[in-house]
Amino acid sequence: MQDIKSEYLHPEFETLDREQIEALQVKRLQDTVRHCMNSEFYKTKFNELGISPEDIKSTADIRKLPFTTKQDLRDTYPFGMASVPLEKCVRLHSSSGTTGNPTVILHTQKDIDEWANAVARCLWMVGLRPSDVFQNSSGYGMFTGGLGFQYGAERLGMLTVPAAAGNTLRQIKFIKDFGTTAIHAVPSYVTRIKEVMDQQGVDPRKDTKLKVLAIGAEPHSEEQRKRIEEMLGVKAYNSFGMSEMCGPGVAFECKEQNGLHFWEDYYIVEIVDPETLEPVPDGEIGELVLTTINREAMPLIRYRTRDLTRVLGRTCPCGRNHIRLDRMKGRSDDMMVLRGVNIFPIQIEKILMQFKELLTNYLITLTTDNDNDNMTVEVEVDDLYANDNLHLQQLTKEIIRQLKDEILLTPIVKLVARGTLPQTDGKAVRVNDLRKVYS
Ligand code: AMP
Ligand code: ZN
Numbered sequence: 001m002q003d004i005k006s007e008y009l010h011p012e013f014e015t016l017d018r019e020q021i022e023a024l025q026v027k028r029l030q031d032t033v034r035h036c037m038n039s040e041f042y043k044t045k046f047n048e049l050g051i052s053p054e055d056i057k058s059t060a061d062i063r064k065l066p067f068t069t070k071q072d073l074r075d076t077y078p079f080g081m082a083s084v085p086l087e088k089c090v091r092l093h094s095s096s097g098t099t100g101n102p103t104v105i106l107h108t109q110k111d112i113d114e115w116a117n118a119v120a121r122c123l124w125m126v127g128l129r130p131s132d133v134f135q136n137s138s139g140y141g142m143f144t145g146g147l148g149f150q151y152g153a154e155r156l157g158m159l160t161v162p163a164a165a166g167n168t169l170r171q172i173k174f175i176k177d178f179g180t181t182a183i184h185a186v187p188s189y190v191t192r193i194k195e196v197m198d199q200q201g202v203d204p205r206k207d208t209k210l211k212v213l214a215i216g217a218e219p220h221s222e223e224q225r226k227r228i229e230e231m232l233g234v235k236a237y238n239s240f241g242m243s244e245m246c247g248p249g250v251a252f253e254c255k256e257q258n259g260l261h262f263w264e265d266y267y268i269v270e271i272v273d274p275e276t277l278e279p280v281p282d283g284e285i286g287e288l289v290l291t292t293i294n295r296e297a298m299p300l301i302r303y304r305t306r307d308l309t310r311v312l313g314r315t316c317p318c319g320r321n322h323i324r325l326d327r328m329k330g331r332s333d334d335m336m337v338l339r340g341v342n343i344f345p346i347q348i349e350k351i352l353m354q355f356k357e358l359l360t361n362y363l364i365t366l367t368t369d370n371d372n373d374n375m376t377v378e379v380e381v382d383d384l385y386a387n388d389n390l391h392l393q394q395l396t397k398e399i400i401r402q403l404k405d406e407i408l409l410t411p412i413v414k415l416v417a418r419g420t421l422p423q424t425d426g427k428a429v430r431v432n433d434l435r436k437v438y439s
Contacts, residue, residue, distance in 0.1 A: 009124035028293035039083040073103040106297040118249035119152020130157030137185040144247025165425035168196040184214040188428035191360040205233040223353030259312040259324035282311040375411040
């Protein structure tokens with residue numbers, strides 16, 4: 001039985017020093033390369049490159065191995081990358097196939113167990129214990145945020161409420177009736193819950209026992225996190241994951257809230273220049289590349305995530321030496337190129353969230369007018385200020401000024417009434433690109 005006073009759920013892994021982490025990674029990477037020889041895909045690739053497990057003598061030797069891309073997953077759909085016979089697998093998750101084949105990730109029972117352990121470790125790290133009540137307000141089914149958090153929260157021993165996303169009135173009833181102390185949801189849905197609480201006259205500080213939120217699955221700014229914390233009177237921790245790496249539990253913030261700890265007993269982390277694929281120095285932004293070193297059904301070698309981030313450090317006052325990365329700047333595919341300028345939605349969010357008059361729901365629309373690309377930013381305004389036209393005019397000017405400083409272009413800014421912009425229960429859609437495509 002775990003000592004509930006311990007800061008660590010898995011001290012034997014969480015408190016390893018850098019040398020010990022490196023040694024464990026080398027061992028697990030060798031095993032992974034050996035195991036990957038059971039996958040037709042990797043066997044062919046390794047044979048072509050003349051690679052054998054003995055070539056891995058340090059983590060730096062990972063650079064001898066080939067990259068894996070989302071296209072590889074699509075090309076081998078559905079089971080072409082499995083490293084175990086199908087009868088050893090107990091579950092699969094699949095991403096939507098809006099463009100071409102979907103991707104499939106297979107899991108053995110051991111994979112599911114390790115995944116639950118990783119999620120439980122994250123939740124323990126932010127102070128949750130078996131006495132907590134955990135409400136999972138994210139989609140279930142193929143989306144890994146549902147079952148991933150469900151199994152992890154149960155593994156920790158919490159009473160777990162599989163509320164799923166949507167039906168916000170019922171969510172609030174559950175929060176009150178079951179004494180929910182922790183919620184997992186995408187950040188945009190958390191703000192929706194708060195909005196409905198306001199309409200219902202529910203004060204989260206007085207009428208609920210909420211104390212911890214796990215927010216993730218979509219990029220969000222530090223400013224949005226602070227908003228959420230103030231709104232609900234909770235601590236909100238950034239949770240990072242992706243289906244290809246299992247789902248949630250890949251990385252999480254500790255109580256220091258100083259970046260995402262990636263679990264290096266599960267993954268080898270690289271940050272590379274997306275063009276040259278060479279490593280970038282610590283502190284510089286590049287593409288996150290992950291290698292699974294603890295997976296059975298479908299290990300992935302040097303998987304190009306397309307997420308952009310940077311290394312913040314490898315030590316932390318919390319006592320964990322697992323690498324810390326900055327919150328995701330976005331995916332390389334989220335980048336908008338407008339009149340030659342590269343812009344990420346998160347840059348716009350960061351500015352908007354600083355104004356107390358603005359709510360958290362916003363939409364960026366890109367259009368082509370007279371052969372020029374234009375950006376319109378619509379953002380909802382708090383009812384308190386909705387009728388003060390003079391103030392709203394000045395506010396609009398100030399927002400435009402600050403956005404121009406940040407993105408070097410002058411967008412059109414429209415302040416709109418609460419509830420005007422579309423909302424989803426899942427990942428928020430922040431950009432509506434209506435530009436003409438020239439061929
Ligand atoms: P999925 O496989 O559908 O769960 O999507 C995974 C993707 O969601 C990642 O590759 C990221 O682009 C994004 N994502 C997940 N968690 C976060 C987070 N905490 N911050 C920013 N982006 C995230
Ligand atoms: Zn830490």
